[in-house]
Amino acid sequence: MELRSKVPSGPIDQKWTKHKFDMKLVNPANKRKYHVIVVGSGLAGASASATLAELGYHVSCFTYHDSPRRAHSIAAQGGINAAKNYQGDGDSVFRLFYDTVKGGDFRAREANVYRLAEVSNEIIDQCVAQGIPFAREYGGLLDNRSFGGAQVSRTFYARGQTGQQLLLGAYQALMKEVHKGQVKLYNQCEMLDVVLVDGQARGIVTRHLVTGKIEVHLADAVALGTGGYSNAFYLSTNAMYCNVTAAWRAYRRGAGFANPCYTQIHPTCIPVAGDYQSKLTLMSESLRNDGRIWVSKQVDDDRAPGDIPEDQRDYYLERMYPAFGNLVPRDLASRRAKDMCDQGKGVGETKLGVYLDFEDAIQRLGADVIEARYGNLFEMYERITGEDPYRVPMRIYPAPHYTMGGLWVDYNLMTTVPGLYAIGEANFSDHGANRLGASALMQGVADGYFVLPYTIADYLAQAKLDPVAEDNQEVRGTVEEVESRIDRLLALDGDRTINSFHKELGRIVWDNCGMGRNATGLKEALEKIPVLRQEFWENAKVVGEGGSINQTLERAGRVADFLELAEVMCLDALVREESCGGHFREEHQTPEGEALRDDENFTHVTVWEYTGADTAPREHREPLEFENVPPTQRSYK
Amino acid sequence: MKLKLHVWRQAGPSARGQFVTYETDASEHMSFLEMLDVVNEDLEEKGEDPIVFDSDCREGICGTCGMVINGRPHGPWKRTTVCQLHMREYSDGDEIWIEPWRADGFPVQKDLMVDRAAFDRIVAAGGYISVRTGSAPDANAIPVVQVNAEKSMDAASCIGCGACVAACPNASAMLFTSAKAAHLNLLPQGQPERYGRVLDMILTMEAESFGTCTNHGACENACPKEIKIDVIAMLNRDYMKALLKAS
Amino acid sequence: MRRVYSLYSTSVGKKYTMAVSGAIFVVFVIVHMFGNLKVYLGPEAFNHYAEGLREFGAPFLGHEWFLWVFRVGLLAFLLIHTVAAWQTSRQSWAARGQKYKKQEKLVFHYASRTMRWGGVALLLFVVYHILHLTTGTLHPDFIPGDAYHNFVTGFRSLPVVAVYFAAMIALGLHLYHGTWSAFQTMGLDGPRIKRWREPVAIGVALLVVLVNLSFPVAVYTGILQ
Ligand SMILES: Cc1cc2nc3c(=O)[nH]c(=O)nc-3n(C[C@H](O)[C@H](O)[C@H](O)COP(=O)(O)OP(=O)(O)OC[C@H]3O[C@@H](n4cnc5c(N)ncnc54)[C@H](O)[C@@H]3O)c2cc1C
Ligand code: HEM
Ligand code: SF4
Numbered sequence A: 001m002e003l004r005s006k007v008p009s010g011p012i013d014q015k016w017t018k019h020k021f022d023m024k025l026v027n028p029a030n031k032r033k034y035h036v037i038v039v040g041s042g043l044a045g046a047s048a049s050a051t052l053a054e055l056g057y058h059v060s061c062f063t064y065h066d067s068p069r070r071a072h073s074i075a076a077q078g079g080i081n082a083a084k085n086y087q088g089d090g091d092s093v094f095r096l097f098y099d100t101v102k103g104g105d106f107r108a109r110e111a112n113v114y115r116l117a118e119v120s121n122e123i124i125d126q127c128v129a130q131g132i133p134f135a136r137e138y139g140g141l142l143d144n145r146s147f148g149g150a151q152v153s154r155t156f157y158a159r160g161q162t163g164q165q166l167l168l169g170a171y172q173a174l175m176k177e178v179h180k181g182q183v184k185l186y187n188q189c190e191m192l193d194v195v196l197v198d199g200q201a202r203g204i205v206t207r208h209l210v211t212g213k214i215e216v217h218l219a220d221a222v223a224l225g226t227g228g229y230s231n232a233f234y235l236s237t238n239a240m241y242c243n244v245t246a247a248w249r250a251y252r253r254g255a256g257f258a259n260p261c262y263t264q265i266h267p268t269c270i271p272v273a274g275d276y277q278s279k280l281t282l283m284s285e286s287l288r289n290d291g292r293i294w295v296s297k298q299v300d301d302d303r304a305p306g307d308i309p310e311d312q313r314d315y316y317l318e319r320m321y322p323a324f325g326n327l328v329p330r331d332l333a334s335r336r337a338k339d340m341c342d343q344g345k346g347v348g349e350t351k352l353g354v355y356l357d358f359e360d361a362i363q364r365l366g367a368d369v370i371e372a373r374y375g376n377l378f379e380m381y382e383r384i385t386g387e388d389p390y391r392v393p394m395r396i397y398p399a400p401h402y403t404m405g406g407l408w409v410d411y412n413l414m415t416t417v418p419g420l421y422a423i424g425e426a427n428f429s430d431h432g433a434n435r436l437g438a439s440a441l442m443q444g445v446a447d448g449y450f451v452l453p454y455t456i457a458d459y460l461a462q463a464k465l466d467p468v469a470e471d472n473q474e475v476r477g478t479v480e481e482v483e484s485r486i487d488r489l490l491a492l493d494g495d496r497t498i499n500s501f502h503k504e505l506g507r508i509v510w511d512n513c514g515m516g517r518n519a520t521g522l523k524e525a526l527e528k529i530p531v532l533r534q535e536f537w538e539n540a541k542v543v544g545e546g547g548s549i550n551q552t553l554e555r556a557g558r559v560a561d562f563l564e565l566a567e568v569m570c571l572d573a574l575v576r577e578e579s580c581g582g583h584f585r586e587e588h589q590t591p592e593g594e595a596l597r598d599d600e601n602f603t604h605v606t607v608w609e610y611t612g613a614d615t616a617p618r619e620h621r622e623p624l625e626f627e628n629v630p631p632t633q634r635s636y637k
Numbered sequence B: 001m002k003l004k005l006h007v008w009r010q011a012g013p014s015a016r017g018q019f020v021t022y023e024t025d026a027s028e029h030m031s032f033l034e035m036l037d038v039v040n041e042d043l044e045e046k047g048e049d050p051i052v053f054d055s056d057c058r059e060g061i062c063g064t065c066g067m068v069i070n071g072r073p074h075g076p077w078k079r080t081t082v083c084q085l086h087m088r089e090y091s092d093g094d095e096i097w098i099e100p101w102r103a104d105g106f107p108v109q110k111d112l113m114v115d116r117a118a119f120d121r122i123v124a125a126g127g128y129i130s131v132r133t134g135s136a137p138d139a140n141a142i143p144v145v146q147v148n149a150e151k152s153m154d155a156a157s158c159i160g161c162g163a164c165v166a167a168c169p170n171a172s173a174m175l176f177t178s179a180k181a182a183h184l185n186l187l188p189q190g191q192p193e194r195y196g197r198v199l200d201m202i203l204t205m206e207a208e209s210f211g212t213c214t215n216h217g218a219c220e221n222a223c224p225k226e227i228k229i230d231v232i233a234m235l236n237r238d239y240m241k242a243l244l245k246a247s
Numbered sequence C: 001m002r003r004v005y006s007l008y009s010t011s012v013g014k015k016y017t018m019a020v021s022g023a024i025f026v027v028f029v030i031v032h033m034f035g036n037l038k039v040y041l042g043p044e045a046f047n048h049y050a051e052g053l054r055e056f057g058a059p060f061l062g063h064e065w066f067l068w069v070f071r072v073g074l075l076a077f078l079l080i081h082t083v084a085a086w087q088t089s090r091q092s093w094a095a096r097g098q099k100y101k102k103q104e105k106l107v108f109h110y111a112s113r114t115m116r117w118g119g120v121a122l123l124l125f126v127v128y129h130i131l132h133l134t135t136g137t138l139h140p141d142f143i144p145g146d147a148y149h150n151f152v153t154g155f156r157s158l159p160v161v162a163v164y165f166a167a168m169i170a171l172g173l174h175l176y177h178g179t180w181s182a183f184q185t186m187g188l189d190g191p192r193i194k195r196w197r198e199p200v201a202i203g204v205a206l207l208v209v210l211v212n213l214s215f216p217v218a219v220y221t222g223i224l225q
C-alpha cells in the first residue's frame, strides 16, 4: 500500500487555489457521461450528491435511512465554525487553521486543515443562501457564539439544531436534483460491499432493507459519506443505526484505515441508567459555561447532593485548572470525571457520574436567565431522568461521541483504492487526534460541497474507465460473497442474541480502549475480541428471513463488522505509544496527569492494511510535517 | 412494573394485520423504546420475530420514530417524540395499545414501520431554494429581520415525523407541507421561488393519498415540535396569491 | 377558466370555495335572523318586510326578481359548498383506509368534528325549512302572502319546535367552527384577526342560535300570538 498524500507544493495559503488550477477538468458536455455513486446522505453525502449533480454528473445516492434527511448529522446541536470574523474579534482563516491543528494535538495534515479553514467561509454563504435559519442579531445580521473553549466567536448556530438545519439545506438541495432526475435516490438501501474491477472502485453491492433484494450498482467512481463508528462502544451519543460497515467493507477491499484509535469522548452526557440502556444522550457543552462540576470529597458518599455541605464538595476542575475551570477541553473534562469515579466518588445509583450544578448560577443570574439559556436542555434532561435540574444538580458522565479515525484519504479525499473516496466523518479527517467543537459539521459540508466535486474530476478525466458489465467476473464474485455472507448470518441459530454480543463488545472496548488506555488492558482486549468474534459466528442467533424487513439481520451484519474493527482499534491504540488528543495512554502522561505526546516517534498517521481474515493487518505510516504551526505541548493549567 | 402490550403486527404492506398481546416487566427508568427493545430481546431469545419499529437518534430530532400509543401519536407527553417518552408515565398493570401511523399516504411496511417517502416527494417538488454551490453572495449581504428569522426557524424545526398526519382525523399532510413551505417563504432568500414552490408542493401533496385539512387542529396538538397551524393559514394565503399570479 | 379549474382541482382550493360560500351563508343567516326579528314588531311590520323582500329593487327590478336571483345564487353556492364538502370528505375517508383501534381526539374544539353530519343535518333542514315556511307544503295552515300567520302557526307543534332546536344546535356548531375555520382557510390570520376570530366565531354562533330559537320558544310559550 502506497500512501501518497498528494499535497500540492507552494505556500500553505496558496495550495488549494493552485491545486484547483492544476487539476484536470471534465468538459461540461462530458460530465453527464460519468456516473458517481455516493453512499450516505448525511451532511457530507447529501451535499456531495447535490453538487455533483448540479455540475452535470449522474449521481446515485444511497442511504439505509427511510429518508435522506434522517442521517445522523441531524443530531448535531452546537454549531458550525467559520472564519468569517463577523464579530471583528480578530478571527481569520489562519487562526481557525491554527486552532484546529493545535486542537488536534498536531496529528492532522496541515494542508487539509488549511483548506478546511479556507472554505469555511464559503460554507456559510452557501448555507445562508439555501435558507438555513441561522440565529441573527437584532439588526438582522448573523449571530455568533464562542464554542468549545475557542477564544473567538466563530460559531454559527440555529438554536440547538444546527445539524438539523444544515442537513435540511443539503437534503433540500439533494431532493431538487432528485426531482430533476439528475440524482437517483436509493433509500432504505444498505451498501454491503464495494465492487473493484481491475483495482478500481466501480460500484457497490446493496441489500434493500424492505425487499431484501441484493443488487449491484455500477459507476465510474464511488464516494463513502457513511459517518463514524462510535457505536463500536455499543453505548454512544450516535444514533442507533450508525455503523462502520461501509468503511469496513472498503477496508477489506484494500482501502487503508487510518488512526482507528482516535475517538472522542464527550464529557457532558446523561449517565447510564440501567442494563437496558440503548444509547446515550449528549447535553450541550454550553452547559459548562454556567454549571459547576463537583463530587463529594468522601468516597462512597450516599448522601443526597443537597445534604453535602459546601466544604465537603470537591469542585475538582476548578481546583486543578484554576485558569480554565469547568471549561477545560473535552478530553480533560472527560478523563477527570473518570478519575473521580475510579476513586469511588461517583454519584447517582450507578456511581458513574459527577454533578453539574447550577445552584450558584441560578442564585447569581436568576432562574429565568438560566431558563432562557438552557431551558430546552433542562427539559430534555428532566424528560430522561425524571429529575428537575433547577432543584437537583444534573448528573453527567462522558460518552463516546465522535471518531477522528477513518478511511485514509489523500488531499483529493481518495482512499488507497483508485476511484474510491471517503468524505465527512467516514474519512480520517482533518481533526488529528481530537476534534474541536463545531468543526465536524464544517468538515462534512466542506468535503461535500467544496472539495470532492472538484477533486473527483481530476480522477475521472484521467482514469481509464472501460465499461463494466454486470456479469463481469469480479462483479459476480463480489455479489456472491455478499449473498453468502447474508446466508451465513441468517443461518446463525445459536443461543445468544445479536444485541448481547454488541453489548459485550462495547464493554470490552469501553473498558480497555476508552478514556484511558494501557498496554495491559489493550492486550487483554486483543485476546478477548477474537474469542467473542468466534463465539458470534458459532453461537449467535438471527431470527426471521432475508426477503423482507429483518432488523435483526441488519444488526447482525453491523455487529459482525464492529467485532473486526474493534480489534484494529485496540491494536492501533497499542502501537501508538504516546498520548495525544483523545488517545490517552496511561503510561504516557506528565507528572500532573496530562497527555504526553512523543513527537519524535509518532508524528505520523497510522494506516492499517487488510491482509486477510486470519492474519494481522499491516501497519503503514504517513509522516506529518508541521511547517506553519510548530508543535507545542498543550497546557490548560 | 408489569405491563400488557397490544401491539399491531403486520407482515407486509398488503398483509392483514392484527393485534398481538405481550406481557413484559419494565423499569420506570426505561424509555418507551427501550421497553420494546427488551420485549424484542425476549422474542429473539424464543426464536420469534421481533416487533419491527423504526428509531434512530433516540433524542427527538431525526423524526424516525413514531407510533400511536393508546390513541395518541408519540404517546402522552407534550413536545415529546416517542423515543423520549419514559416509562415513569406508566404504572403496574397498565394496558398499552400500540399502533402504527395509519394513513394511506404512509403505507405500513411491517408492524409499526411505515413508508413516509411521500414527504420526500413533497419536498422534492419545491421545498428548496435553488442556489448553485459556490455561487452565493456573502452571508451578511442579506440581512433578515430577526422576527422573520425566528418564525422561519420555528417552521424549520419540523422533524418530518408524520405525527401530524397520524393525528389528523382526515389524515391530511397540511401541517408538514405548510411548515416546509413557511420555513423558506418567510426568508428573503425564499422569495423568488415562493409562489411556484407553493403550487408545486401543494400539487404534489394532492397526488399522494392524504386527506383534506378541515382545521381540526389535531396536528398542532400532536406535533412534537409544536409547529402551529399558522403555517397552514400562510400556505392557504400563498396558494391564492399563487393562483392569481400564475397566468 | 384554467385558473378556476386549478383552484378547484386541489383540496386547498376546494376548501377555499367552501370558505367563501360558507362565509356568504354566515352573512345570509345573520341577515335572515335580523329580518326575522321583525316578527316581534307585529304582523304588519313583518308582512311588510316579507313583501319588501319581494319588491326589493323596485321599480328598477320587477316583482320577486331580486328574490329569485338571490335564491338561485344561494342555491348555487349551496351546491358548490355541498359538493366540495362531499368530495373533500371522501378524500379524507379514503386517506385513512385502516382505522385506529384507539384514537384520542386531539382537535381544538368539538365543533370541528360535527361539520359533516351537522352539514347533512343542515341540508335536510334547509329543505324542510323551505317546504315548511316558504312553499308551505309541510305546513298545517299555510296562507300564501301572510308570512306572520304562517310563522306563528308554524311553531305551535312540539315536533316542529324540536326539529328547529336540533337544527339550530347543528347550525351553531357549524357556524362556530365554520366561521373560525373560514378565516384560517382564507389565510386571514394577522395578529389582530387572530385575536378576534375565536370570539367572533363564538359570538356569531351564539347570536344566531339564540335569536333564531327565541322564535319557536316565543310562539310555543304564547308570547307571540
Ligand atoms: C449528538 C451529536 C452532536 C453533535 N454536535 C456537533 C456540533 O454541534 N458541531 C459539529 O460540528 N459536529 C457535531 N457532531 C458531529 C457531527 O454531527 C458528525 O460528525 C457529522 O454530522 C457526520 O456527518 P456525515 O455526513 O459524515 O455522516 P452521517 O450524518 O452520519 O451520515 C451517514 C450517512 O451514511 C449512510 N450510511 C452509512 N452506512 C451506510 C451503508 N452501509 N449503506 C447505505 N448508507 C449508509 C446513512 O444512512 C447516512 O445517510 C455531533 C455528533 C453527535 C453524535
Ligand atoms: C346555513 C348553512 C351553512 C353555513 C352557514 C355554512 C358555513 C360554513 C363555513 C363558514 C364553513 C367553513 C369553510 C372553511 O373554512 O373551510 C363551512 C364548512 C363546511 N361546511 Fe358548511 N355551511 C352551511 C351549510 C352546509 C351544508 C348544507 C353542508 C353539507 C352538506 C355543509 C358542510 C360543510 C363541511 C363538510 C365543511 C368543512 C368542514 C370544516 O371546515 O371543518 N355546510 N360551512
Ligand atoms: S409538522 Fe410536527 S408532527 Fe408534522 S411532521 Fe413536522 S414535526 Fe412531525
Ligand code: FES
Binding pocket: B054, B055, B056, B057, B058, B059, B060, B061, B062, B063, B064, B065, B066, B081, B082, B083, B084
Ligand atoms: S428516534 Fe429520532 S426522533 Fe425519535
